[in-house]
Amino acid sequence: GAVVSQHPSRVICKSGTSVKIECRSLDFQATTMFWYRQFPKQSLMLMATSNEGSKATYEQGVEKDKFLINHASLTLSTLTVTSAHPEDSSFYICSARSGTSQETQYFGPGTRLLVL
């Protein structure tokens, strides 16, 4: 099956710093990538949808200037949490979809962010 990786798997940072999370599709071209956030004991919340080469579409309530998404290639999307605060501590998960199958999303393993 298709593989999606995320890096780092876990990050601890100080409040006010920025953190970049990478999402890579390893064996297919991901025309669309999705970024989710999941707080403890809650379901996944879609933050934004990014299509390769175009600006990301953010869900209502998600600050695009705080959560910068770049999808510069068909195999890489990055999420940068700028000026992170403790309330940004969460589990961030990306998923990727190829152009050949609209129904199938492949999930990365997730990145656990802890902001002190």
Add this chain to the structure above:
Amino acid sequence: GQNIDQPTEMTATEGAIVQINCTYQTSGFNGLFWYQQHAGEAPTFLSYNVLDGLEEKGRFSSFLSRSKGYSYLLLKELQMKDSASYLCAGMDSNYQLIWGAGTKLIIKP
């Protein structure tokens, strides 16, 4: 609006059968997904239904009734490792997943 409903928590006994129900309302419909998520991990795909009926895959089966906006995940011969959250997600007309809150399944010996 779009909505996915599933029970918050269920408990079952090792070796038994459990059925997790899900009702959905989506803008358009491109299928119903079930994912398993262990604590601290990303979801893993279990099943996809787009036509009415039962799809069987080993110990897991998934059922869909589009007219009723209803699906269930059936787990047979439960094992302790099946303790996890089970997420129901409907795919809308834009091919976006609408997620339920998840059902935490607790397996007791």
